[in-house]
Amino acid sequence: MTRTSTALDLLAPGTSARLAEPDPSLEPTFREHLAAYGLVPGHVVTVLAQRPMTVVLCDHVELALEAVVARKLRVEAPLPQG
Amino acid sequence: MAPMRSCSLPAVDDVPASPGRTYALVGAPNVGKSVVFHRLTGAYVNVSNYPGTTVEVARAPVRFAGGATLLDTPGALAFPSRSDDERAAMRALLHEDLRAIVQVADAKHLRRSLAITLALAETGLPMVLALNMSDEADARGMTIDGPRLAQALGVEVVRTVATTGEGLRALAQATTRARSASAQVAYPAGVERLIADTAQRLAERLPRAPIAPRALAILFLGRDPEVEAWLAVHAPGAMRDLVLLREDAERRGGRIASAIAHARAEAAGRIAAVALASRGAAPMRSTRIGRLVLHPVWSLPILAAVLYLTYLFVGDFGAGTLVGWTEEQLFGGTVNPAVTRFVEAHAPWPWLASLLVGDYGLWTMGVTYAIALVLPVVTTFFLAFGFLEDSGYFARLSVIANRGFARIGLNGRAVLPMVLGLGCVTMATLTTRILATRRERLIATFLMALAIPCSAQLGVVMGMLGAIGFVWVAGWAGVLVAVIALAGFLAARLIPGRRIPLVAEMPPLRWPVAGNVLKKTWGRLVWYLREVIPLFLIGTFAMWALDLLGVLPWIVERAEPLVTGWLGLPKEAAAAFVMGFLRRDFGATGLFAMGSALTAAQALIGMVTITLFVPCIASVLMIGREQGALRAAAMLAMIMPTALLVGGVVRLALAALGVA
Numbered sequence: 001m002t003r004t005s006t007a008l009d010l011l012a013p014g015t016s017a018r019l020a021e022p023d024p025s026l027e028p029t030f031r032e033h034l035a036a037y038g039l040v041p042g043h044v045v046t047v048l049a050q051r052p053m054t055v056v057l058c059d060h061v062e063l064a065l066e067a068v069v070a071r072k073l074r075v076e077a078p079l080p081q082g
Numbered sequence: 083m084a085p086m087r088s089c090s091l092p093a094v095d096d097v098p099a100s101p102g103r104t105y106a107l108v109g110a111p112n113v114g115k116s117v118v119f120h121r122l123t124g125a126y127v128n129v130s131n132y133p134g135t136t137v138e139v140a141r142a143p144v145r146f147a148g149g150a151t152l153l154d155t156p157g158a159l160a161f162p163s164r165s166d167d168e169r170a171a172m173r174a175l176l177h178e179d180l181r182a183i184v185q186v187a188d189a190k191h192l193r194r195s196l197a198i199t200l201a202l203a204e205t206g207l208p209m210v211l212a213l214n215m216s217d218e219a220d221a222r223g224m225t226i227d228g229p230r231l232a233q234a235l236g237v238e239v240v241r242t243v244a245t246t247g248e249g250l251r252a253l254a255q256a257t258t259r260a261r262s263a264s265a266q267v268a269y270p271a272g273v274e275r276l277i278a279d280t281a282q283r284l285a286e287r288l289p290r291a292p293i294a295p296r297a298l299a300i301l302f303l304g305r306d307p308e309v310e311a312w313l314a315v316h317a318p319g320a321m322r323d324l325v326l327l328r329e330d331a332e333r334r335g336g337r338i339a340s341a342i343a344h345a346r347a348e349a350a351g352r353i354a355a356v357a358l359a360s361r362g363a364a365p366m367r368s369t370r371i372g373r374l375v376l377h378p379v380w381s382l383p384i385l386a387a388v389l390y391l392t393y394l395f396v397g398d399f400g401a402g403t404l405v406g407w408t409e410e411q412l413f414g415g416t417v418n419p420a421v422t423r424f425v426e427a428h429a430p431w432p433w434l435a436s437l438l439v440g441d442y443g444l445w446t447m448g449v450t451y452a453i454a455l456v457l458p459v460v461t462t463f464f465l466a467f468g469f470l471e472d473s474g475y476f477a478r479l480s481v482i483a484n485r486g487f488a489r490i491g492l493n494g495r496a497v498l499p500m501v502l503g504l505g506c507v508t509m510a511t512l513t514t515r516i517l518a519t520r521r522e523r524l525i526a527t528f529l530m531a532l533a534i535p536c537s538a539q540l541g542v543v544m545g546m547l548g549a550i551g552f553v554w555v556a557g558w559a560g561v562l563v564a565v566i567a568l569a570g571f572l573a574a575r576l577i578p579g580r581r582i583p584l585v586a587e588m589p590p591l592r593w594p595v596a597g598n599v600l601k602k603t604w605g606r607l608v609w610y611l612r613e614v615i616p617l618f619l620i621g622t623f624a625m626w627a628l629d630l631l632g633v634l635p636w637i638v639e640r641a642e643p644l645v646t647g648w649l650g651l652p653k654e655a656a657a658a659f660v661m662g663f664l665r666r667d668f669g670a671t672g673l674f675a676m677g678s679a680l681t682a683a684q685a686l687i688g689m690v691t692i693t694l695f696v697p698c699i700a701s702v703l704m705i706g707r708e709q710g711a712l713r714a715a716a717m718l719a720m721i722m723p724t725a726l727l728v729g730g731v732v733r734l735a736l737a738a739l740g741v742a
Contacts, residue, residue, distance in 0.1 A: 029164070032343040036160035037585065038194040040347040051378045053481050055588065060190040060222045060360075062372070064481045066493070066583035 004077075008047070009054050009070035016046040017075035026072040037063055039073065102179030103150040105257060108171055109186035110198060111157025112589055114214045117244035118186050119154035122146065122254060139174055146254035153178065161201040162306030162339060166515060172301075172308040175205060176292055182208040182260035184253070189219035189226060189241070192358050196350035199235060203263035206294030209237050210256045212249070216241045218590060224360050231357035236264025245595060267349045269300075273341050276303060276331050280324060287317045303328055304339040372591040375478045385482060388475065392466045397548075400462030401541040405455055413454040421445050433630070442629055448622035451671065452615050459541040460610055461603070463505040468602040472594035476501070477586060484584050490570025491577070492517070493584040496526045503534035506610055508700040510534070511708055521579035524713065527705055528573060531697040532721050533565045542670040543689050550682045561690050565728055617700050621668055625661060634660060648730045649691060651684050652676070658688070662695045669695060683736045691729030696722060 005020035019041050022031060038058045039045070048062060049055040054070035056063050065073070107115045119125065125142035140154040155174050156167035163172040175183075183202055187195030192213075202209055213219075213226060232239040238256040242249035269277065280299035284291065291298060301309040302324060314321055332338060374380050422439040429435040439446045470476055479501075480494030487496050495517055503510035507530050514523040514530075535543060547554040574581070628634040634657055641656035649655070655673060662669025669692040673680070680688060696718060697705070706714040 028337045028340050032160070032339055033164070033585065035343040035347045036194065036197065037587070038191065038197075038347070040344065040351070043351070048373060049376055052376065052381070053484060053584070055376065055481070058191075059193055060219070060224060061188070061194075062369075062588035064376075064584065064586045064588055066484060066488075066585065068583045069585055 005074035006077075007071050008045075008056070008065070008073040008075050009050060009067055011047045011050075011075060011078065013047050013049050015078045016044055017078045018042060018044050020074040020076050022074055023072040026069075030069070034069075034073070039063070044079065045075070102181050103147075104153060104178050104180050105144065105147075105150060105182050105184055106153040106155055106174050106178060106180055107184050107186055108155050108158060108175075108198070108202060110159050110188065110191075110194065111167070112587060113157070113186050113188040113195070114244040115154055115157070115186045116140075118184070118212065118214065118242070118250070118253070119152060121244055121247055121250045123152050139170055144254075147258055150181065152184075158198065160197065160343065162301050162304035162342070163308055165518060169308050172306060175207070176308060176312045179292070180207055182210065182257055184210055184212060184257055184260075186212045186214050186242075186244075189213040189216045190222060190224065192219075192224075192226060193347075193351050193354040196235075196353050197346045199237075199263070200265060200267050200346050200349055201297075203235065203237075203265050204267075204294065204297040204300055206262050206297065208260035208262055210253065210260045211235065211237055211239045212242045212253050213239060214242045214244050216249070217243045217246075222360075224358060227357045227359070231353070234265060234353050234356060237261065245598075265353070267346050269345045270341055272331075272335055273303075273338060273345070276327070276338070280327065283320055283324065284313075284317060287320050291316075300342060303331075304342050368591045372474070372478065372588060375475065375591065376481055381478075381482050385479070388470070392470075395466050396459065396462045396537065397540070397544050400459045401544050404458035404462065405541060405545075408458055409450075409454040413450050418446055418450060436630075437623075437626055440626065442622055442626035444619055444622050444626075447625070448618045449615075451622075451668070452611075452618045455541060455671070456538040456614070457607075457611075459537045460505060461607060463537040464603040464606045464610075465599065467502060467505055468599040468606075469594050471498075471602070472592075472598045474589040474591040477588050478591070480584065480586055481588075488581065489574070490529070490567065491525050491574025491581050492522055492570070493582060495584065495586065496522065499526055500530065500534060503530040503536065504540065505537045505606075507531065507534055507536050507697055508613060508704045509606065509609065511701060511704040514708065518582045519579060521577055522582065524577060524709060525570065525573045527709055528717055528720075529566050529570055531701060531705060531717055532569055532724065533562045533694055535562070535693050536698075539670050539693060542674050543693070546670075546674045546685055547689060550685060554682060554686050557686055558689055558693070561728065561732060562693060565694060565724075569724070613700050617698070618668075621661075621699070628660070644726065648726065648733075649687055650733045651688055652679055654679070655684075655688055658692060659695060662692050668698075683733070683741050686736070687729050687733050690732050691725050694721065694725035694728055696725075 007023075008017075008019075011017055019039060021041050022034075034040075038061070043058070046057040047054065048057055054065045054067065056065065107119055109115050119140060119142070122144050123142035124145060125140065139156070141151055144150050144152045153174055155171040158168040158171040159165070161168065161172065163169045174180075183205070185195075185199055185202055187199070189195075195213075199209075199211055211231075213228070216226075219226065226241075228239045228241060238259065238261075240249050240253045240256050242253055244250065268274070277296060277299045280303060281295040284298050284302075285295040288295065288298070298309060298313070302313060305328075313324070328338065335341075375384055418439075425435050425439045425445075429438065436443065438444055441447070476498055480497045482494075483497050484494030487494055498516060499510040499513040502513055510530055511527055514526045517523045517526060543558060544555065547558055625634070628637075637660050638653060638656040641659065642653045645651050645656045645659070646653050654676060658669045658672030658676070660669075661672045670689060673685070673688045673692060696702070702714055702718065705717060709717075
């Protein structure tokens, strides 16, 4: 069963969500690069900003992701805030 | 659940039998390795609050073990290595006879740090883990159970705050007791079989490999280029079979590197979950300010304020007040008249007096220029640059500027070398190493060589065009930005390869540490003066010799049609362009010296042309070193005609606007 996922760049700032499997078109080398930053499926990130770039809080580190990358990172349904 | 396979690493048999006297600092970018290096050795390397600023491996004797040395390797985000920095770190692991590894980790990002720990654990080399920036982790409400973490990894874990020195003594002591880690990642069964098969083949051929055969196997299967190169030299007979084995496995099961990265990330996450407790903490003030700096609306006024304050400090105070004092009062009023009197009274031959204190005198031109005009400007520039760098602002600037850089085939990371280029293009050329691909490095290097004026040149331009009016400075800057945009646009389309999108860590925004800024400025100044003063003297000597031999007038004569006809400048300006061969700012100074002989329009045309003309000798040498002699020559061949073309176009444009 596959759960629906949405692109990370569509998430509103302040929202947390669990990373899903990235878009298949994301190159494996780039996927490995993102894994090294801690962006792996199952991990929860919080979106801090969407402009000028997507900025997420991953663990306790802020990561800026260009739109073309954020678009290919998929997240599951946003987690309840608080 | 069996996330970690606790097994005895084949350390005794597979690491070098006689441990060396070298320790290596390894870790992700921007975790404070260089500060730890400084604390453990007393030696200083470039320390920044910006990822990727250690571009070469530094080496110095350690304080804690007599006769031993410590290596500071560039930041490695992951292994198998991909970037140049990671490759340099891997080279150190393969080619150095290491006694132990000191992994410096960012305590705030334990999970990511542990993925590297697990990769290093596979090498079988003794190691110790420094959880650096622990104060920042505390401030974020994180509590790391050190003993539990040490137990899970099988290595000593030391809490450190390198900037204050906390935990460094304990780290030094732990390093002398370092042992091989017991933790290992359990990869998927198919990958494990491949690793075992590959490791066995390697162990048979390499009884004394620098790292464990299991690590060599994993890195080879993950396509680490350094390991492939090392194996091609040390186990050439095995390579063909191993490559076939890997290709066959990847055809059937997909990319092995992905499986490795995934398994490591999962294992690291599980260990982190055991050792880490987080309580909710209110966003820190630095976090809130950091968001403001990136805010779609507020980021621009903040950027404008940063630029204006930088201009006030470097342009107004450095190039104006300080240079006014050093050039006019100190050198012009006191030092040079005294030196000239002394030389003229004591020099046995007139040519010697001319060489030392003449129009192109080593003292009156070379030393005076380097010390009185350039030094105050570069000092204030490097101070301002160090302040912004240490504050974490540049990382945010890379995000703000990313869209603009995307249009010229680069990404926001190019901000750092480009801005540093405004201080010294030679130094900035070296710093292009932080860019991810050769293509990006080539584009950035070319654009800097073409159109980024260094601070010495900026000082001269400000002095000359600023005196005429702000609109002329703005016009000059506008032409340069247009040239960068157009040249970058074309370079991005003509140079093969593709652009890498930006993924960047935002280091915490902080009030800069004065000691860091001063040390950085001092390090850069020493480098700059060592590099530049000899070149100034060589350049001055060449000018003196050309003048003496009558070559200068000859070149001026030959260049006259181009200079007077196409550029519309007085023929004497040709001499300035000859000087520009030696240093662009030298050439600008030549134009500056013509002063009232030039109209405002001629001053603008001259300054635009000389800014674009040729990079200084030191830059050309650095470009040759970084990009190869052929590319350096090709750049020069493109840059000079471009400069003359743009200069002529500016003249035509000014004429069309009715500005004489």
